[in-house]
Amino acid sequence: MNALSVEEVNALSMEEVKALWHAEKEKERIARDAKRYQFYPTPPDAVRALLRKVEFKGKILEPACGTGNISMELIAAGYDPVDVLSSDYGDFGYGTPYTNFFDIEDHFANVVTNPPFSKKQKKKKGDPPIDPEAEYNDGGDVPRWIRHALRLATRKVALLLPLFMLGGKERYTIYQTCPPRLVLPFVERLSFVESGSEYEKTCAWFVWHKGFKGKPEVEWLP
Ligand SMILES: C[S@@+](CC[C@H](N)C(=O)[O-])C[C@H]1O[C@@H](n2cnc3c(N)ncnc32)[C@H](O)[C@@H]1O
Numbered sequence: 001m002n003a004l005s006v007e008e009v010n011a012l013s014m015e016e017v018k019a020l021w022h023a024e025k026e027k028e029r030i031a032r033d034a035k036r037y038q039f040y041p042t043p044p045d046a047v048r049a050l051l052r053k054v055e056f057k058g059k060i061l062e063p064a065c066g067t068g069n070i071s072m073e074l075i076a077a078g079y080d081p082v083d084v085l086s087s088d089y090g091d092f093g094y095g096t097p098y099t100n101f102f103d104i105e106d107h108f109a110n111v112v113t114n115p116p117f118s119k120k121q122k123k124k125k126g127d128p129p130i131d132p133e134a135e136y137n138d139g140g141d142v143p144r145w146i147r148h149a150l151r152l153a154t155r156k157v158a159l160l161l162p163l164f165m166l167g168g169k170e171r172y173t174i175y176q177t178c179p180p181r182l183v184l185p186f187v188e189r190l191s192f193v194e195s196g197s198e199y200e201k202t203c204a205w206f207v208w209h210k211g212f213k214g215k216p217e218v219e220w221l222p
Helices: 004-008 014-037 044-052 068-078 142-152 171-178
Strands: 060-062 082-087 108-113 137-143 154-160 182-185 190-194 195-201 201-208
Touching: 004 171, 044 068, 044 154, 044 182, 044 201, 060 068, 068 082, 108 142, 137 142, 142 154, 142 171, 142 201
Parallel strands: 060 082, 060 108, 108 154
Antiparallel strands: 154 201, 182 201, 190 195
């Protein structure tokens, strides 16, 4: 609204003023939710790089879809929109909002996402707990995301994670029983941008094939 001149504002009808006010409030809400739920959209190129290496059959759950960057790339790559199911804990205008991943119990052939991975989900004083069950440790709540995704998926799980998540005691425990089939590290750091803040991370796609026992393969993504 502050981008308009005084003359432009004066020329608006009451309906238009109300609509602009609501749009502004919605923008503020989204910015708040983005911080609270750690919404950082995946660069579309990073999704395309995964899809050049890995094929999915059957339904694909994107349980932390944000504004749908992964889901939209899946659909653009030819996956049937009916088979791509998207949800998120927040409401970013894509998929089914207000759906906590850890409340999902249905099985899907595949789970593909970029989960929140920093230490703590941001919470302002007075906010209700985002997820009282969260087991925060050195990799945020990632071990719990891995375990739950492996529980739900019947074929494959692909998670975009910081490369350092190859290590860590709790994650190692998971990798010993459920090793990823493929680790696809990006040669260049990925840049995540949201609400004016930007950070870069060395990341990799961690891809599990359900039931795989053996040594993971590593293929770099230039
Ligand atoms: C790093 S962003 C990735 C967004 C999207 N997957 C993408 O790749 O562009 C993490 C997403 O996880 C969502 N999220 C955080 N905790 C969640 C939970 N417990 N259940 C479902 N979604 C959650 C956030 O709202 C945010 O959209």
